[in-house]
Amino acid sequence: MASKNLAKGLKRSALTAALGLCFVGGAYAQTNAAGAITGSANPGDTITVTNASRGFSRTITVGADGNYRFSALPTGQYEVSDNGGAARPVTVNVGTSSTVNFTSGDATTLGTVTVVGTNQVNPIDVSSVESTTILTAEQIAKIPVPRDGTSVALLAPGTVRGDSAFGNLASFGGSSVAENQYYLNGFNITNTFANLNFVQVPFEGIAEQQVKTGGYGAEFGRSTGGVLNQITKRGSNEFHAGGNIFYSPESLDGNPHDLFLNDGTLVRDRSENSSWDATAAIWASGALVKDRLFAYGLLQYGKSESDAYPGVLEGGSNIASSQKRPNWLLKMDWNINDSNILELTSMSDTRKTDTDYFETNFDADGKPSRGDYLGTDYSESGGDFYVLKYTGYLTDTFTLSALAGHGTFKRNNYSVSANGLTNSYSGNVGGAVPGCPLVIDGRPPSQKDVTGVYSGCDLASQLGRPDAQDTRDQYRIDAEWQLGDHLLRGGVDIDNFESVAGESYSGGIYWRYIQDGVVRKRVFQSGATVEVDQTAYYIEDSWSITDNFIAYLGLRWDTFENKNGNGETFAKISNQFAPRLGFSWDVFGDSTFKVFGNAGRYALPLTATVAVRGASASLFSEEYYTYTGVATDGTGAPTGIAPIPGTFRYLNNEFGVGKNPATIASSTLDPMYQDEYILGFQKQLTDNVSLGVRGIYRDLKRAIDDTCDYRPIIDWALANGFTANDGIFQAPEDRSAPNEMAFYNPGFPFCRLYNPGQDSVYHMDVNGDGVLETIPVSAEDAGAGAKRTYSALEFFFQGNWDRFFLQGSYTYAKSKGNTEGGVKSDIGQSDTGTTQDFDYPELTYGAYGYLPNDRRHTLKLFGNYEITDEWSVGANLLVQSGRPVNCFGAYGARPDHGYGNGYFSCDPGVPDADQNNGYTIVPRGSQGTTPWTKTLDLNVAYQPAFAPGLQFKVDVFNVFNAQSASTFDEFGEDAAGNPTPETYKRATEYQAPRSVRFMVQYDF
Structure with missing residues (x-):
């Protein structure tokens, strides 16, 4: 017995x-x-x-x-x-x-x-x-899921897919997609330029992925969203090798949903859109020296092609895009002895994309076809990185590790027009930009056939720098000491990031035909090499108070320093304090019932992109001309031009001269932070099933953003003896626009960094004499403070039987506030950390409500059943409620500051009870939601017994070709305040149609 x-x-x-x-x-x-x-x-x-x-x-x-x-x-x-x-x-x-x-x-x-x-x-x-959440390569291979880190992270509870404007990124716990951190073998692979990208590790080389959705310890920082932590495969004494091919043919794709106006008028026929993708990989691993030196190597090559066409009511060019992905990965492990280990991780995730542009022809039914070739845009992204890590087991109770890594990430482009002109921007602000200028025909419909038809170099309307790239150097030391009932850990993390960046209009000029005989010329150029220096210290104590109860205390201090193109510091946050508390109670002492909780503070640094335009030299000017003709060289540029007197001006105080770093941010700038609280339990219900529940609350306590409101500055100047003769504004009664001269000196930045909702102190030159005045601005004068909360209840379970496993979660969540965070999904704005949310107080009216990443209900189920030793089937189900819908419009009688229909204001002429100024505020997220989406993915795998190591698999994504609308047009008015019933709330995107992926693999 x-x-x-x-x-x-x-x-x-x-x-x-x-x-x-x-x-x-x-x-x-x-x-x-x-x-x-x-x-x-x-x-x-x-x-x-x-x-x-x-x-x-x-x-x-x-x-x-x-x-x-x-x-x-x-x-x-x-x-x-x-x-x-x-x-x-x-x-x-x-x-x-x-x-x-x-x-x-x-x-x-x-x-x-x-x-x-x-x-x-x-x-x-x-x-x-x-x-x-931890998912191993073996688990991931059994379920139908796209082969990228984000798609795996989206299997975890509390994660939702972000807006398509920012690519394939996830939102964690209501935070924006720009608030996550990504690691590979301990090295930070986040692209800190805008926090909207990370190294795409060759998927075959990933051994397991850890998704931290909350409550993570003081070792992790620089994130108010989540953490994706990837570990690569490695070699062993046994030799292994293999290869596979994944292929997704366009012939088996479902047709994407066409786009229509609300009255049924066809906007875009997408039946001609198509794409295919293929990836091949080979790998080998083994011991170079038995028991001592091991290696894992992978070579992977991917290629994809796609065709996309505009709509008959949109006009413009169509594209044929081709991407090549020559990637590799090398992992080496050296057991120097039983107490010392040295690891090397190196890889490349280079991606090269060529995009051909063509004129578009439409038949009587609005179906598009390909016309004349216009040119090609060439871009490159990704790069290489190399990481060394040492681990020393110095005593039975003390372990030390040290890491040093260097990585580069390219993101450049240039284009060549059909007429042979090369469009390339050197990053020299104020210098000539060779190539074909951007030309747009914006005349009224009565003066041309179709409004908005592009001519000239619309294939590369914005040029990046051909030398643009980001460089990261990271160094960290971590120590662990077991001292009785206390497990102490601590370390230092130095993470320095440099970006070479800049943008310009194609050819350096943007011509826009306004009406017959009048054309507008704009010049925009930015370019700089900027830096973000980050240092963090942390210490943790995990105290086993009893055999069954553990208390956790973590302390973290972060310093963030941002430098402009001249290497000057314009913003520095020192010793941002982030405490973390937690507990875990093994209720029965047998690991079958656990109660846990934590409370923590998390901070996010400013990204490098803030410095390129906001703190370094940039040029943005505008002037109107008369013209007599149009160039016949294919550019569509005006000829016979003459400037219209009095129309030249610089925009946004960008006149090609570096900005004074002391003026860029409030001298009282405090660090942003978010507090988080989690309480939950996990219980083994039967021998085969476990269930867990946790409640989560996140509260953004302070934010950093930019304000462009000049009115408090003018008010201070008037109250302190300055007059209109000092060049502050045009006239005391004209409060809609400041005098241009006030924006022609480097001491008067158009926009400034501050903490929304807090008092600020700026150092600015209000009269252009080179002397900076100290200007206090109260929180009341600056406008609303930043608010964002996330509350959720998550139920998660998993079951495991002999041949069957099933895992899943249901999340009920609310995300509410007046700012999404780093980016602005409402309008697809990717200026991380400096969105238009707080540029002027009027933009915050009505801004409080349910945020873009609010998905009230999310159900996730995935698993696999081994029918026999040779056959298995897998499934992945996602059922999710829609995102909130807004009504954006013009701002009635108040000045719009150039934001057109970017306000939470619709139906002008109906007075609002609070403001009563000839407009109606429509609160954020109050106009319903997009429809629920339901997606079922299935796969079947066959491993023939007669050929061990051989496997065939077919994945079918969106089996039933469900295509619910995923985004709506949210502009209820145009920039002039006119209602837009034809377009408001029409679907602008749908779920991705059905697709099929084939795999054949041999591993030995």
């Missing part, structure tokens, strides 16, 4: 190991690229952990308290033994602690032995205070 009870306990432990962590886990006090093994045994026992496939072995002595811990272990399969006894298998995942107890004569304790066989799911980690 005793043996049966012991067997039952061990069986239960294995099932416990197969449940739980995938939706709540991630241990406290773990390095972001490794895991740990902990447990209890008799004091003085010797515990040995080995990984025979990698020649790793380490032995430590159990302390007087009966506990032991192996820290900073590379992920993988291990065996643990006590005093040389029978070894027990255990799996170590990134950021987790796996528990193996050897306490004599305690069958209950034996029930907590972590035994993971297939590694499809993971154990409840009772030492965790975080909200974490």
Whole structure:
């Protein structure tokens, strides 16, 4: 009977190991690229952990308290033994602690032995205070999911896909898509230029992904959203090699939904749009020196092509785009000895895209076809990085790791027009820009056939620099010390980022025909090499108050320093304090019921993009001309031009001269931060099923943004003895526009960084004499403060049976406030950290409401069933409610400051009770939501028994070709305040249509 009870306990432990962590886990006090093994045994026992496939072995002595811990272990399969006894298998995942107890004569304790066989799911980690999802390569391969990090992250509860304007990015816990951090093997791979990109690791080389959706410890910072932590595959003593091909043919794609006006008029026929994608990879891994030196290498090449056409009411060119992705990955591990490990990670994620532009012809039904070739835009993104990491197990209780990495990321473009002109911008502000200028025919319909038809170089309306790239140098040291009941960790993280950036109109000029005989000329150029220096210190204490209760305290200090193109500091936040508190209670002491909670403060730095235009030299001018003809060289530029006197002006105080760094930000600028609170539990319900629930509340307490409101500055100047003769404004009664001379000196920035809702102090030159005045502006005069809250209740579960696993979650969430955060999905604005949200107080009227990432209901289910040893099927279901809809319009009798119909104001002429100024405020998100979306993906895999290692698989995404509208036109008025019933609330995007992906793979 005793043996049966012991067997039952061990069986239960294995099932416990197969449940739980995938939706709540991630241990406290773990390095972001490794895991740990902990447990209890008799004091003085010797515990040995080995990984025979990698020649790793380490032995430590159990302390007087009966506990032991192996820290900073590379992920993988291990065996643990006590005093040389029978070894027990255990799996170590990134950021987790796996528990193996050897306490004599305690069958209950034996029930907590972590035994993971297939590694499809993971154990409840009772030492965790975080909200974490871990998915291994084996799990991901069994379910139909796109092969990129974001798509995997979107399987976790609390994540939703962000607006398509920002690419394939996820929103975590109501935060904007620009507030996340991304890591690979401990190295930060986030693109800090705008925080809207990250290194695209060759997907075949990823061993597992950890998604932190909240409650993460002080080791992680610079994020108010979430963290995606990826770990690469690595070599072992066994030689492995293989290859695969993924192919998504255009012939099996469903047709994307056509676009219409509200009255049924066709806007865009998308039946001619098409795309295909193929990726091939080969890899090999093994030992270069047995038990000591290992390598994993991967070569991957991808190519995709797509065709996209405009609509008959839109006009413009159509495109044929081709992208090539020659990528590689190398991971090397050197076991110098049992106490010292050295790792090298290097890779390239280069992507080269050629986009051909053509004129578009339309038949009588509005169906598009390809016309004359206009030119090609050439762009390149991605780059290479190299990381070295050292781990030293210096004593049984002290571990030290050090990391140094260097990475580059290109993002450049140039274009060549059909007439042979090369369009390329050197970044020299004020210099000539060769090439074909941008020309747009904006005359009234009575003066041309179709309004808005482009001519000239619309293929590259905005040129980046051909040398544009971002460079990151990161250094960090992490130490861990087990001191009795306290596990202490601390470290320093230095992360310096440099960006070479700039933009210009194609050919340096944007000509816009206003009416017959009149044309407007605009010149825009920006360019600089800017820097962001970031340093952080942290310390953590995980205190085992009892055998079943752990308390966590983390402290973090961040310093962010932003420098302009001259290397001058224009904004610096020193020692931003971010405390973290948490607890984990193993209620029954057998890892089957865990209650956990945490409270933490999280901060976000300013991105590098803020400095390029806002703090460095830029040129933006405008002038009107008469013209007598149009060039016949294919550019469409005006000829016979003569300037109209008195029409030249600089816009936004951008006149090609570097700005005084002391004027860019309020001298009282405080760091932004967000507070977060989480409380939850996780319970093993049966031998096969676990369930968890957690409640989450996030509150943005302070933000950093920019304001462009000059009125408080003028009010201060008038109250302090300055007059109109000092060149401040045109006349005392004219408050709609300042005098141009006030914007012609580097001491008067048009827009300035500040904390919305707080008093500010600016140093500005109001009269152009070179002397900076000290100008206080009260919070009341500056306008509304920044508000954003997120509250959610998440239910998550997973089940594991012999041939079947199923995981899922349901989230009820609300995201409310007057700012989304780093970006502005309402209008697709990607100026991270400097959106138009707070440029003028009028833009905040009605801005409080449900935010773009508010998805009230989200249901996620995914799993796999092995029908036989050869056949299996997988599924992935997403059911989600729509996003809020707004009504944007003009601002009635008040000045619009050049924002046209960008206000939360519609139906002019109906007075508002609060403002009563001839306009109606329509609160954010009050105009309903987009429809619910339902997407089911399925796959089938075949692994023939006669050819071990060979596998065929077919994934079908959006099986039923569901195409609910995903975004609406939210402009209820045009810029002049006229209602737009034909277009308001019409669908502008739909769900992606059905697509099919084939795979063949051979691995040996």
